Each structure stands twice: as structure tokens, then as C-alpha cells.
Amino acid sequence: MDESDVLAERFEEHRSHLRAVAYRMLGSLGEADDAVQETWLRLGRTDVAEVQNLGGWLTTVVARICLSVLRRRAQRREDPLEVRMPDPVVGREDAVDPEHQVLLADSVGLALLVVLESLTPAERIAFVLHDMFAVPFDEIAPMIEKSSAATRQLASRARRRVQGQAPAPDPDRARQREVVAAFFAASRDGDFDALVAVLDPDVVLRSDGGGLRARRTVRLNGARTVASQALTFRKLSPFVRPALVNGAAGVVVAAAGRAMSVMAFTVTGGRIVAIDVIADPDRLGKLDLAGLEA
Structure with a gap:
């Protein structure tokens, strides 16, 4: 197996995680897949020999790509109060889809995604990465060009909005x-x-x-x-x-x-x-x- 095959295999180990990150960031299955593909392309153009945590590196890359998409959306939006309905993940009740299970590992309901659509790009990045994927604020801050303290405040503001507008569904x-x-x-x-x-x-x-x-x-x-x-x-x-x-x-x-x-x-x-x-x-x-x- 040559070096490129090894890199492709290592990327595939992280693909489901990256898609889950991108879906929460963007609320669009198609755009999430595009973000993951762009992450793969960037990996191919990068010397990762010195990268000790490939999963963390890939998460940062896909998050930056998603942030760019969110910022372009905000610029195009004519009505600042307009909220886009996210893409749903639909499956049969009598069948278990392993891919869906990974994508929705922490019960990302459609109502929650609707609230995430109302956040600013920086708030959404801070909340999703920290609260859903436990990325430290020190690592998120450079992505949105904020201090760690300011990033923490953004996530806190987003968290309050989510808790107020997207109550947790009954587990049964x-x-x-x-x-x-x-x-x-x-x-x-x-x-x-x-x-x-x-x-x-x-x-x-x-x-x-x-x-x-x-x-x-x-x-x-x-x-x-x-x-x-x-x-x-x-x-x-x-x-x-x-x-x-x-x-x-x-x-x-x-x-x-x-x-x-x-x-x-x-x-x-x-x-x-x-x-x-x-x-x-x-x-x-x-x-x-x-x-x-x-």
C-alpha cells in the first residue's frame, strides 16, 4: 500500500465524524458532503507528516470551510430575520441505519437545527464545536479571530438561545x-x-x-x-x-x-x-x- 492509499484510509476513518460536524454547522446534507470533500482535497495538498492529531486537524479544516459557507450565506440573506429550514435526516422506524446513527449521535433534532440557523456564524461555530464535539475554546478562537474569552461568551450566548427555543425531546x-x-x-x-x-x-x-x-x-x-x-x-x-x-x-x-x-x-x-x-x-x-x- 503506497503513501496515498494510507492517507486515504486514514481519512475514511474520520469521514463520518467530519460529516456529522459539517451537518451540524450547515444544516444541509449536500453542503456537508461538499465540505467533507473539500477537506479531503486540502488534505491531499498538505504535508501532514508533522501532524500528530490528524482527527483534530481535519475537524479544524472542515470547521473553517463551514465557517466560510455560513459567512457567505449571511452576506446573501436579504432579510436578517429569515431562517432557513435545515435538511432532515429521514429513515424507517423499523430499520437501523448505522450512517444515520453516526450523523445523529447526540440527538440533533430538526428543531435544534432551526435554532442553530438563527445564530451568527461565529456563535454557531463556537457552540457546535465546543458543546457538541468538546473542542477547547483555545482551538476555536483562532478560527473566528476572537480571544478564548470572547469565544466562550459566544458559545454561552448560543447555548442560552438553544435552551430557550429548542427544548430537549422526550427520550422515549x-x-x-x-x-x-x-x-x-x-x-x-x-x-x-x-x-x-x-x-x-x-x-x-x-x-x-x-x-x-x-x-x-x-x-x-x-x-x-x-x-x-x-x-x-x-x-x-x-x-x-x-x-x-x-x-x-x-x-x-x-x-x-x-x-x-x-x-x-x-x-x-x-x-x-x-x-x-x-x-x-x-x-x-x-x-x-x-x-x-x-
């Missing part, structure tokens, strides 16, 4: 599924009071429908408002397919072999606190929904 997935099933049963039956009962009073519904609103998220707040909207889902009941969305109970709505939407639910304390919907046909077409569209 079977209980999550019961709550989601109750939501669709109430919707199917047109039972407004039952819908309100299964929703947290401050529930948030976010939806990306594509078209003229592509990349923009429509947001509704409050149990009664969301329940009123949910009553319009009753005609979709025959087409609801249970699925795992970012490791939590969710559904794919599909008819005639074509997905119409992916819905992610965050269940906390036995009630739904967030519903995130992607109905953009272009985005749905890029998702791996094999076995979920029948």
Missing part, C-alpha cells in the same frame, strides 16, 4: 409516537379540543413550502393557531407514513409513490412543542426516502 420514542399518532387522530376526526390538548400552549409550526417562498420559513405560534392549521391536514390522513426524522417520531406524507411533505415533531413533556414541515418539491426530491413513499 414510543411515547413520542403515541403523541404524534394522537395528533393525527384528532386532525382526522376534526377534534379541535383534542388537538389543543396534545399541543404545548407555545407550540411552533414552521413550514418550507418552496415556490416563491423557497428558503423562507412560514411560522405559526400557539396551540389554538396551530390546531386550526392542523385541521387542514385531515385529508392527508390516508397518506401518512410513520418515519424517523432526525431520530425522532415523524412522518412522511406520500401518495402514488411521491412524497408531498416530511413532518418532524418535537415532543417534550408529553406534548408537541414544535412541528417542522418541508413540502418544497425540489428539496423533497433530493432526500433519500426509499421505502417511505409507497
Whole structure:
């Protein structure tokens, strides 16, 4: 085995980790894969003979690439309050996907990723690297051209926002599924009071429908408002397919072999606190929904 083959083998040992880092940074599966590929290309152009911790070096490189992507996004954003709906990781409930397990090792729900989208690039880098991957602030600081103390403050600010806006889901997935099933049963039956009962009073519904609103998220707040909207889902009941969305109970709505939407639910304390919907046909077409569209 020559030197290039050895380097490629060593890189492959870190690929899943790098993809997990990039997905949390960018909320985009395609851009995460591009960032990992760019990291590989940079590795090939670098003499790493003196690199003692290749994993740490690769994490730094992919983080810097992601930071550049985040900064370009911020520059292009016309509305500073606009929040992009991240890409979901969708799988079957009755099958274990090892790749998905690695990608979602610390339960990165879609609602959490939505909150991360609202952070500044520096806040997101500091929070993701430190809180999710235990990278020391001293190593993060040079990436964002801040002092270690300032980097710590950025991560702390991001942490407060995440804790306030993305509560941790209930760990019991079977209980999550019961709550989601109750939501669709109430919707199917047109039972407004039952819908309100299964929703947290401050529930948030976010939806990306594509078209003229592509990349923009429509947001509704409050149990009664969301329940009123949910009553319009009753005609979709025959087409609801249970699925795992970012490791939590969710559904794919599909008819005639074509997905119409992916819905992610965050269940906390036995009630739904967030519903995130992607109905953009272009985005749905890029998702791996094999076995979920029948």
C-alpha cells in the first residue's frame, strides 16, 4: 500500500465524524458532503507528516470551510430575520441505519437545527464545536479571530438561545409516537379540543413550502393557531407514513409513490412543542426516502 492509499484510509476513518460536524454547522446534507470533500482535497495538498492529531486537524479544516459557507450565506440573506429550514435526516422506524446513527449521535433534532440557523456564524461555530464535539475554546478562537474569552461568551450566548427555543425531546420514542399518532387522530376526526390538548400552549409550526417562498420559513405560534392549521391536514390522513426524522417520531406524507411533505415533531413533556414541515418539491426530491413513499 503506497503513501496515498494510507492517507486515504486514514481519512475514511474520520469521514463520518467530519460529516456529522459539517451537518451540524450547515444544516444541509449536500453542503456537508461538499465540505467533507473539500477537506479531503486540502488534505491531499498538505504535508501532514508533522501532524500528530490528524482527527483534530481535519475537524479544524472542515470547521473553517463551514465557517466560510455560513459567512457567505449571511452576506446573501436579504432579510436578517429569515431562517432557513435545515435538511432532515429521514429513515424507517423499523430499520437501523448505522450512517444515520453516526450523523445523529447526540440527538440533533430538526428543531435544534432551526435554532442553530438563527445564530451568527461565529456563535454557531463556537457552540457546535465546543458543546457538541468538546473542542477547547483555545482551538476555536483562532478560527473566528476572537480571544478564548470572547469565544466562550459566544458559545454561552448560543447555548442560552438553544435552551430557550429548542427544548430537549422526550427520550422515549414510543411515547413520542403515541403523541404524534394522537395528533393525527384528532386532525382526522376534526377534534379541535383534542388537538389543543396534545399541543404545548407555545407550540411552533414552521413550514418550507418552496415556490416563491423557497428558503423562507412560514411560522405559526400557539396551540389554538396551530390546531386550526392542523385541521387542514385531515385529508392527508390516508397518506401518512410513520418515519424517523432526525431520530425522532415523524412522518412522511406520500401518495402514488411521491412524497408531498416530511413532518418532524418535537415532543417534550408529553406534548408537541414544535412541528417542522418541508413540502418544497425540489428539496423533497433530493432526500433519500426509499421505502417511505409507497
